Amino acid sequence: MRPPTIIGRAPSLRFIAGTMAAALVFNFLPWAPNWPVPDMLAIVLVFWNIFLPSRIGLAPAWLLGLVMDVHQGVLLGQHALAYSILSYGAITLHRRIPDFQAWGQVAHLYPLFLVSLASVFAVRWMVEGLGPDSSLFIQPAAEALLWVFISRMIQLVLQRKSRPGRMRARKPVSPVKT
Amino acid sequence: MALSQSPPAFFRQGLSARIKLAIALTAAVAVMQLDRRFEIASPLRLGVSVILYPVSEALLLPRDFAYWAGERLQSVSQLANEVERLRDQETSNAQSLLLANQLRSDNENLRNLLNLKSSAFPESKAGEIRASLKDGLARKVLINLGHDQGLSVGDPVINSDGVVGQVSRVFPLTAEIRLLSDEQLFVPIFLPRSGVRGITQGNGQADEFRVRYVNLAAELEEGDTIVTSGLDGLYPAGLAVGRVSVVVPAAQGQFPTVIAIPTASVARYKEVLVILRNGGTGPAGLASSAPPAPVASGSSPASSANPSTPEAAIQRP
Numbered sequence: 185m186r187p188p189t190i191i192g193r194a195p196s197l198r199f200i201a202g203t204m205a206a207a208l209v210f211n212f213l214p215w216a217p218n219w220p221v222p223d224m225l226a227i228v229l230v231f232w233n234i235f236l237p238s239r240i241g242l243a244p245a246w247l248l249g250l251v252m253d254v255h256q257g258v259l260l261g262q263h264a265l266a267y268s269i270l271s272y273g274a275i276t277l278h279r280r281i282p283d284f285q286a287w288g289q290v291a292h293l294y295p296l297f298l299v300s301l302a303s304v305f306a307v308r309w310m311v312e313g314l315g316p317d318s319s320l321f322i323q324p325a326a327e328a329l330l331w332v333f334i335s336r337m338i339q340l341v342l343q344r345k346s347r348p349g350r351m352r353a354r355k356p357v358s359p360v361k362t
Numbered sequence: 363m364a365l366s367q368s369p370p371a372f373f374r375q376g377l378s379a380r381i382k383l384a385i386a387l388t389a390a391v392a393v394m395q396l397d398r399r400f401e402i403a404s405p406l407r408l409g410v411s412v413i414l415y416p417v418s419e420a421l422l423l424p425r426d427f428a429y430w431a432g433e434r435l436q437s438v439s440q441l442a443n444e445v446e447r448l449r450d451q452e453t454s455n456a457q458s459l460l461l462a463n464q465l466r467s468d469n470e471n472l473r474n475l476l477n478l479k480s481s482a483f484p485e486s487k488a489g490e491i492r493a494s495l496k497d498g499l500a501r502k503v504l505i506n507l508g509h510d511q512g513l514s515v516g517d518p519v520i521n522s523d524g525v526v527g528q529v530s531r532v533f534p535l536t537a538e539i540r541l542l543s544d545e546q547l548f549v550p551i552f553l554p555r556s557g558v559r560g561i562t563q564g565n566g567q568a569d570e571f572r573v574r575y576v577n578l579a580a581e582l583e584e585g586d587t588i589v590t591s592g593l594d595g596l597y598p599a600g601l602a603v604g605r606v607s608v609v610v611p612a613a614q615g616q617f618p619t620v621i622a623i624p625t626a627s628v629a630r631y632k633e634v635l636v637i638l639r640n641g642g643t644g645p646a647g648l649a650s651s652a653p654p655a656p657v658a659s660g661s662s663p664a665s666s667a668n669p670s671t672p673e674a675a676i677q678r679p
Contacts, residue, residue: 212414212421214493221496242379242386250393254410255418257495257502257531257538260403261393268386275379305499311398314499314545314566 195342200240203228203338204248212255220323225252226270226300227331230293231338233274234281245271262307270300289335290328297324297331411533422493484598485638487511491628492536501544501564503527503628507636508535516596518637524602524625525549525590526634539634542603542624543569551603552591556580559591562603562622569627571604573620580618582609588622598637602626 207224215221225248232240249264256263273296274281281289301324305316377385397403489507507513509532517529519539528547531538540547545566551573552559560576573588586606592599604622612618 209417209421211496212418214422214425215496217494217496217501218498220498242382246386246389249390250406251410251414254407255414256497257504258497258500259394260397260407261390264393265387265390268383268390272379272383272386307394308499311394312499312546317498319498 194236194239195345199342199345200232200236203232204244208248208251211252218319220319220326222323222327222330223252224330224334226267226297227327227334229267229271230274230296230331231335233271234278234335237275237278240271241275242268242271259307259311262304265307266300266304269303270296273299286332289332293328293331294324297327300324408533411536415533415535418493485512487513487636487638489634489636491539491632491634494628495538499566500546501541501566502530503539503541504536505539505634505636506536508533508537510534512638512640513537513636514638514640517639518597519634520601520637521626521628521631521634523627523631524604525597526624526626526628528596529636537636541628542571542626549597549603550591550593551588552599553580553582553586553588553606555586556582558582559593560620562588565621569629570607570621570623573606573622575617576620578612578617582606582618582620584609596639 204225207228210224229240229245229248233245245267246264249262249267250260252263252267253260277292277296281292284292298321301320302316305320308314309316393403397407487507489505489511492504492506495502495504505519513529513532515529515532519526519528525542527539527541527544528549529537530540541564542549542562543564543566545564547562547564549562550559551562553573553576556577558577558580560573562571563574564571576582584606588603588605590597590599590601590603602625604624606620606622608619608621610619
């Protein structure tokens with residue numbers, strides 16, 4: 185069964201940039217280094233690449249990956265690589281994902297996040313000789329589960345924005361007091 | 363279902379997604395190569411980090427406020443205890459400081475008499491740990507000192523308990539410290555009780571490190587203190603590094619596995635001291651190759667005069 189789809193105006197560039205900035209801020213929060221905190225930027229990039237594949241492509245993913253590399257103080261380019269793979273996967277899956285229920289979406293996205301994180305660990309292993317840790321399997325699971333939640337949230341916001349009654353529901357302009 | 367209502371372009375669809383992916387991957391690998399092999403990517407990193415600096419500092423504000431409030435709300439008795447402890451420490455430190463000053467002037471006189479190059483005491487800068495980097499595989503923290511304060515890559519970092527790590531990357535206002543437990547940091551060390559030299563290597567995950575390339579015949583015990591040997595010319599000799607916690611005896615033809623715990627806990631104190639190598643005329647440990655026996659550990663002078671190098675260890679049965 186096809187879930188209700190969003191029919192409305194394409195979201196503004198400002199809204200898209202706003203979600204990405206919020207995700208970036210989430211990633212910049214001082215998390216403990218060993219927690220498998222989900223990468224919010226990856227989640228948001230996958231969302232936009234699934235729902236707007238023609239507008240968001242690999243370029244923003246690549247550039248934001250570079251920003252993450254600088255912030256984490258790691259070898260430049262590894263997050264750019266991971267986010268590029270992620271975005272490509274999301275674009276490939278963009279026709280399938282919306283047709284699935286929550287668990288079906290998780291089942292699709294877990295391998296995608298896993299491959300993307302594995303590419304980061306592969307780079308670390310090849311360049312620095314560091315083996316992967318347990319977060320390799322836990323973090324993608326957290327990301328896939330959170331993706332379902334985040335995508336519902338963004339869709340909710342977009343539906344609110346595009347509801348026809350919204351204009352009328354707005355408060356009338358108060359008359360100027362004299 | 364796609365959000366956008368405008369139909370996709372019919373004729374000019376641009377490059378295919380696969381070609382775009384190939385370009386992105388090639389570019390990412392190219393940037394990695396540039397960052398690793400050449401210094402070309404460092405201005406890029408510097409520029410982005412300068413733009414990010416206010417954002418990341420602003421995000422630390424709520425946490426700093428919580429710390430500040432917590433400090434203010436500490437009870438009076440706790441503060442009184444702390445003050446008393448610090449006074450005691452100061453009294454005991456005053457004695458050793460006096461002794462150290464006396465020894466330093468003696469040392470200088472003797473060096474002058476012998477026409478040796480005087481070992482200048484290196485300059486240092488006090489700073490504070492701001493945040494730990496979110497990287498599961500590396501153990502790094504960020505401090506609030508940077509290039510503007512005279513830091514350079516490779517400067518040793520200590521706190522009141524001993525060696526913390528080493529400066530691994532320098533930005534204008536911040537610097538990245540590789541902790542002792544990071545897998546990529548190696549510090550040459552010396553065990554005063556057994557007179558053995560070795561090199562530390564972090565374990566990556568836990569707050570501990572391994573002691574590698576120790577003498578095969580050495581009798582190590584749990585609780586042995588570890589100090590810097592100063593052989594690298596970076597760390598002044600005799601700084602506390604850690605304490606041996608686990609010793610697994612060597613198998614045939616292998617080095618023993620020695621696990622140790624750092625004395626300097628980063629979790630407890632935020633304050634660190636960066637020893638500036640460029641500030642002084644040279645590192646203190648460079649001029650004297652034999653490490654001075656630390657007074658506190660009570661090692662015999664013979665153990666420090668007869669260091670056993672890994673090569674010697676291999677030849678010994």
